[in-house]
Amino acid sequence: MENTLYETDEAILAGIRKDDDRALAYLYKLHFPMIAHFILNNSGTEDEAKDIYQEGVIVFYEKIKDNSLELTCQIKTYLYSVCRRLWLKRLAEKGRYAVKVDDAEDFLPAEDDIAQHEENERQFELMGDALAQLGEPCRSLLEDYYIHMQNMQDITDKFGYTNSDTAKNQKYKCLQRLKKIFFTAYKPQV
Amino acid sequence: MFDYSIYEQIERYLGGGMVAEEKVAFEALLQTDTRLAEKVREHQTLLKAMRQHGQRQSLQQKLNLMHTEMVAESAAASPSMFKVFWNKHRQTMAVAASVSLLSVFGTLWSVQQLKEPVQQQTARYVELRREVERIKKEQRAIIDGIMGTEAEKPAPRTARFSGTGFAVSSDGYIVTNSHVIEGADSVMIENKAGLRFKVNAVYRDKTHDLAILKIEDPAFEGFGKLPYTFKTTESDLGEKVFTLGYPREDIVFGEGSLSSSTGFEGDTTAYQISIPLNPGNSGGPLLDDKGNLIGIISGKQAGQEGAAFAVKSAYLLKVLGDMLTTDSTKVALPRHNHLAGNGRPQQLKKLKDYVFVVKVYN
Numbered sequence: 107m108e109n110t111l112y113e114t115d116e117a118i119l120a121g122i123r124k125d126d127d128r129a130l131a132y133l134y135k136l137h138f139p140m141i142a143h144f145i146l147n148n149s150g151t152e153d154e155a156k157d158i159y160q161e162g163v164i165v166f167y168e169k170i171k172d173n174s175l176e177l178t179c180q181i182k183t184y185l186y187s188v189c190r191r192l193w194l195k196r197l198a199e200k201g202r203y204a205v206k207v208d209d210a211e212d213f214l215p216a217e218d219d220i221a222q223h224e225e226n227e228r229q230f231e232l233m234g235d236a237l238a239q240l241g242e243p244c245r246s247l248l249e250d251y252y253i254h255m256q257n258m259q260d261i262t263d264k265f266g267y268t269n270s271d272t273a274k275n276q277k278y279k280c281l282q283r284l285k286k287i288f289f290t291a292y293k294p295q296v
Numbered sequence: 297m298f299d300y301s302i303y304e305q306i307e308r309y310l311g312g313g314m315v316a317e318e319k320v321a322f323e324a325l326l327q328t329d330t331r332l333a334e335k336v337r338e339h340q341t342l343l344k345a346m347r348q349h350g351q352r353q354s355l356q357q358k359l360n361l362m363h364t365e366m367v368a369e370s371a372a373a374s375p376s377m378f379k380v381f382w383n384k385h386r387q388t389m390a391v392a393a394s395v396s397l398l399s400v401f402g403t404l405w406s407v408q409q410l411k412e413p414v415q416q417q418t419a420r421y422v423e424l425r426r427e428v429e430r431i432k433k434e435q436r437a438i439i440d441g442i443m444g445t446e447a448e449k450p451a452p453r454t455a456r457f458s459g460t461g462f463a464v465s466s467d468g469y470i471v472t473n474s475h476v477i478e479g480a481d482s483v484m485i486e487n488k489a490g491l492r493f494k495v496n497a498v499y500r501d502k503t504h505d506l507a508i509l510k511i512e513d514p515a516f517e518g519f520g521k522l523p524y525t526f527k528t529t530e531s532d533l534g535e536k537v538f539t540l541g542y543p544r545e546d547i548v549f550g551e552g553s554l555s556s557s558t559g560f561e562g563d564t565t566a567y568q569i570s571i572p573l574n575p576g577n578s579g580g581p582l583l584d585d586k587g588n589l590i591g592i593i594s595g596k597q598a599g600q601e602g603a604a605f606a607v608k609s610a611y612l613l614k615v616l617g618d619m620l621t622t623d624s625t626k627v628a629l630p631r632h633n634h635l636a637g638n639g640r641p642q643q644l645k646k647l648k649d650y651v652f653v654v655k656v657y658n
Contacts, residue, residue, distance in 0.1 A: 131358075
């Protein structure tokens with residue numbers, strides 16, 4: 107049974123570390139109602155709840171993958187705190203300041219995690235933009251090689267290059283362009 | 297070409313694909329060639345960003361998938377619009393409902409409450425005829441029965457109402473309030489000494505609320521000399537006055553002063569007096585310090601402390617005069633006052649035999 111497998115927070119953490127999607131799915135389903143309740147009670151919609159929750163889960167997930175998560179509380183509280191912070195930020199952006207937040211749970215200040223997350227988010231968007239600007243087939247080529255880790259021979263076949271050297275050259279050309287586009291927009295903030 | 301081979305080298309360096317000597321050589325090169333080092337760093341950042349981008353994208357896809365899956369799962373038991381609305385506003389609605397219920401019943405209740413004083417206000421004048429607690433009397437009869445004292449005797453019928461009355465002449469005329477004997481079949485009087493007579497109402501004046509009763513008992517032999525006289529003039533404000541009456545089974549003394557020369561709502565035929573009175577006091581004599589009878593207790597104002605009323609004695613005399621003209625019954629009023637100069641207890645001792653409880657049966 108899925109439910110019994112991930113009964114404790116530790117089990118869920120271990121599952122996510124092992125890249126077990128079921129652990130993530132379980133976690134996702136477990137805590138969504140709480141966040142949905144919070145957002146709906148604080149002048150949000152179902153879709154916004156989904157967005158915020160997914161963002162929260164991403165923060166959590168990336169922290170785990172990064173091994174930088176120092177969980178001092180329950181996962182539930184952590185997620186709630188992060189989502190709460192994100193939602194307040196979203197409200198502020200919309201020009202609506204929540205005078206009084208209707209809190210259903212305890213929460214922690216999650217500023218640091220959010221700051222880190224925003225940096226990641228910026229990078230993610232820039233990379234997305236850069237890849238979009240790059241155009242096909244460069245994009246697919248790079249994605250296949252660097253992200254999906256396909257080997258050069260498969261890529262050569264897929265894209266119809268005469269040999270793997272041509273493919274490699276093409277790949278480096280693409281990479282060169284991507285680099286240009288990306289770094290004009292992105293300055294690492296250190 | 298140069299560029300691409302460099303890239304390949306960098307990638308192999310970053311990916312850890314270099315053999316030891318090559319790596320050492322490359323690192324040495326990095327130490328000297330800052331441009332190369334910069335390139336490596338850039339490349340590293342780029343690759344990392346790209347990987348993260350990829351991971352993020354797949355993660356988001358996964359999450360979306362999970363979400364749709366979850367929605368699909370809950371869609372089976374998907375709450376209707378009404379249910380969503382209900383869940384969202386349930387608390388508010390509960391509060392609203394209870395508030396409205398509360399206010400509805402609160403209003404009903406307070407209206408009910410308000411009605412009572414309104415009724416009282418329309419009849420603020422309370423006549424002090426006493427409704428006898430039948431149960432109490434019956435209980436006593438039962439107790440007596442158990443004690444065996446009057447086992448054989450049929451239980452006496454109990455009076456329905458009672459008031460007070462007093463003698464106006466030695467030949468058996470008694471005065472009380474007209475309202476006391478309202479609706480009476482038969483009337484009995486009884487005094488502290490235990491004398492008990494059947495009386496008939498010989499005259500009633502409803503405007504002054506007075507009634508003259510006459511003792512019809514053949515065993516009656518007259519009261520002897522009455523100790524008080526009747527005052528024909530008005531008494532002064534502030535004069536000390538007292539009364540005797542039967543607000544319960546025993547005779548009760550009440551004292552106060554004459555607080556106004558008019559009665560209820562400016563009624564000039566009555567005084568206002570400050571004696572605490574109770575139902576049953578109606579018809580009692582009101583006397584001043586010297587033992588002159590100055591009035592007949594008639595009622596009080598409800599909801600107002602110390603506002604009791606007594607019909608002025610002048611009107612009693614007037615009624616007796618009317619009786620003389622209509623029925624040509626002459627009532628011989630007492631002439632001599634034996635109470636003047638006595639202390640209050642002495643006065644009461646003399647007086648109490650002439651004050652009767654008037655029992656009304658119907």
